[in-house]
Amino acid sequence: MPMPRPIVPTPPGPRPSRGARRLAVAAALLMAGVPAVSTAPAHPAHAQPPAAQPGAGVATLYLPRADKQWIAETVSLGDPYAPGRGNPGYDVIAYDLTFDVVVETPESGTPRARYLAVALIDAEVTAERLDRVSFDFGVPDVRGASINEAEVPWYSGAGNKLWLVPPKPLQRGDPLLVAVSYDGATGAGGGFNIQRTSSQTAQVWTPLRNPGAWFPANDHPSDRARVKLRVTLVDSPGYVAVSSGTSDPGRPGGTRFDFHGHMAPGDLMLNIAPYTVVEDRAPGGAKFQYYTLRPAEQSAVLRGALARQLDFFQSRLHAPHGHEGPIKVVESGMNGTASLPELLAIGRNQLTQRRVTYERQFASLMAAQWLGPFIGFAGRRDDLLGSGLTTYLGILYQARDQGPEPVQARMAALESSFAFTVPRDLPLDGLPADGSGTAVAANKAPWAFHRLRLALGDDAFWAKLQHFVEMSEVTSPQSGSDVLDFLEAVVTNNLREDDPVAVAFDAAFRAADTPRVNLAWRQAPDGNLVEVRVCQLTPTPQVFRLPLALHGADRRMDFGIDVAQPDQAFEASFPARLRAITPDPAQVLLADVVVHPMGGDALPPCAALPAPALARDDGAAPPHGVPPDAGPADAATTTDAAAA
Known part of the structure; x- marks a missing residue:
């Protein structure tokens, strides 16, 4: 173990923005039938993604050519836990995402959500030389792209990759400011999920842990970045957008979400529905917002559990990591639950559970609001x-x-x-x-x-x-x-x-030294002497102290034995009839202890004890001559049963 050293907070300082800005959605990029809230560019035209050109990336994108075989190559960061995810050569500093969304709910037929989007990605080159840039992105309708304000060609690649080619190779430390404009719709590879909530309304949500389904990303949890998300709901009265970060209303129907910490792109989620917002408060005063599609009284039991959990952790850990506003809890259209930065998403299949389920299942989700933003699955x-x-x-x-x-x-x-x-x-x-x-x-x-x-x-x-x-x-x-x-x-x-x-x-x-033992015991019929035999089952014997509790009809005695050998015998005096021995009664030791009461019979040798409830690799030689097909059904008493 490395020598301990004092911890000195040394903030790394703000990462430079290098011109990160909002890009307006230009009139040339609008989908048919979706009115633009604003078609005037917010910045000079050269900072915008180029408008679509004939045959240049509309619907089918460019097709791979003979001189661009790399498009068909599989590229990733090589993490077996996230196969195919991530892209080498750069580090993302910030995402600035703009979505104009319309939700359509015809009286008959399938509801649909359509959107126009602009993604601005502020990054820094980490490779010695970077002559092409890839992102995880599967939306087919790219309309334009630029790198460092210069229009560039784009290509679709294997594994849902978007390839951009800069005008000239980039070097380590160079800024990489990427802009991509695109559009999408539910049911057309656009990354949005939708379900009808009534004859007049619908619920929209983005897929969990799959950012490339709705915006270009370096989809690996080790590449964390600041995120700004601007959502404008066009011709969708009554609908509300919910995402991570503090929210500020912008233009009519629009909301801006700013997450001030650093998050993995897979932790970003967007929910859109005609939500009612319930402002709630924990017993200790901490606030949270609950976004519901139901009457408020139907969520009272769940909100009560969340309030108690919020109060418990905030009283011990203070404000959640990176939070500048109240935690948001949203009833999402997905199945399951997820704890995301500043956002708890509760799936539709979790809303009719009993209170005990809310108390058990959601407590760890609430705890992740303090720990999840920085304990990610980078590995x-x-x-x-x-x-x-x-x-x-x-x-x-x-x-x-x-x-x-x-x-x-x-x-x-x-x-x-x-x-x-x-x-x-x-x-x-x-x-x-x-x-x-x-x-x-x-x-x-x-x-x-x-x-x-x-x-x-x-x-x-x-x-x-x-x-x-x-x-x-x-x-x-x-x-x-x-x-x-x-x-x-x-x-x-x-x-x-x-x-x-x-x-x-x-x-x-x-350490990898979890003890696994058979423990046999007997009490001499004519005395108070208790004999215990401990047989270690690990290939290498461990050295540990095993606490035991001896139970009689009206008394209990606690003592511990120091185990170091594969086969050891111990004795103890217990002035009453012994009914049971409980190993590790206070649960201080992770151990697999199988207890074998032998009554008044002599303690058998280790090899003669029944098979333990011991999982092992196929083909591995079982300890002490245990038959190869012995399994949990052949076990005597497990630690759980002994404790009971």
Whole structure:
């Protein structure tokens, strides 16, 4: 582990805009039947995307030519977790997106949404030489494009890529100001989804985690940028647009959304519907806005749960990361739920759940409002670290003011899931990028934060986490090992390497030493002596302390045993009839412990114990002669059952 060092907030400073500006949608780009709100250019004509030229990119775009074989090549950042996503050679500083949208709901037939759009992308070249630029973009109707205010040709490429060719090759550090004008519609590859909400109205939403479906993007979560989104709803009275960022009404029917932090382009979402906006408030005073298509009283139970969750996390972590306004909660047309920067999107299939579901499922989503904007899935590990932390914070919320038992019960469930689904343990700081470590992290990551909280104590845990949030607003760790290293620096700041907290951090996040054991016990029929045998099942024996609780009819005794060998025997005195042994009753140790009560019989050798509930790779040699087809059904008692 690197030596701890004091954390000094060193803001990187504002990234230069280099002429980022709003581009008006010119009359030549208008779709038939969609009136322009303003056809006058807001800036000189040379700063606009060029108007469509005959055969130059309308509908079919340019076709690949023999001298441009690179159009057919697959280009990406090479991340197996985001295959085909991302584009090398540049770093995006800001997106400035303008949409003019009309929603059409004929009395019969399918509703439709059409739009005109201009995307201005402010970027910086990072390659030594860049003679062509690609974006993730699948909208077919591009009308014009420019680079650094010069009109350029554009081409459609394999994997929903848009290629632009600058007038001359760009060098490292050069500004890259790209403008693209285009139009689209629902059902025509335009990236908007729509469903009818009544005979007269409809609901529109953009796809989640797929920005290239509706604007040109460098679609990889490691390339985060500032975002401005301007939406004007044309001839759509009563409709409201909702997105991330602070919102300011602009021209009639228009709204501007500014997100002042940095977000991955896949975290941007737009919802349009005839929403009623309910201004709500948590018990502690924090405000949030709820956008609903239903009468307000029908969302009262859900809003009550959200208010309690907002109050719980804000009282411990202060204002959410990057927020300058209230959190917005929107009833979206999608299925499922999503926590996005300054926006909670709740799908239509989630609106009729019971209160207990709202309390369980949405607590982790609310926690992500503090953590999601900067713990992104730049790598598989970051995704699962972030979701592991929000999962654990959701567990703490559910167990608020109830003592440790509910937390212990939920952690026991994760521990049991780990035992049944993980063939081999892996450190959280070294998960494979291809996602093959998903089963490890999904259950182990919440345990890592649980172990860290137990090492720090409750007050220090929340204080460190609050400091992590505050410092992240300055340094904004984005990808790779940065997130975990940054977390470690905050947690172990000014601590010695042998400090218990630093040791616990290493053990939780950087080690792959989860104990897996068979535990057999007996009590001599004519005495108080209890005999325990521990048989380790991992290829390499672990060294750990295993807490145990001995239960009689009217008494309980807690003690721990220090395990270091593959096969160890222990004795304890218990002055009553022993009914059960519970391993790790306080859930301080992630471990797969299978308990075998032997009654009064002698303890068998390790090889004779029944098969454990141990997941393993196909073809791997089972420990202690366990039959290869042995599985969870052959197990004796799992940790969960023993705890119960």
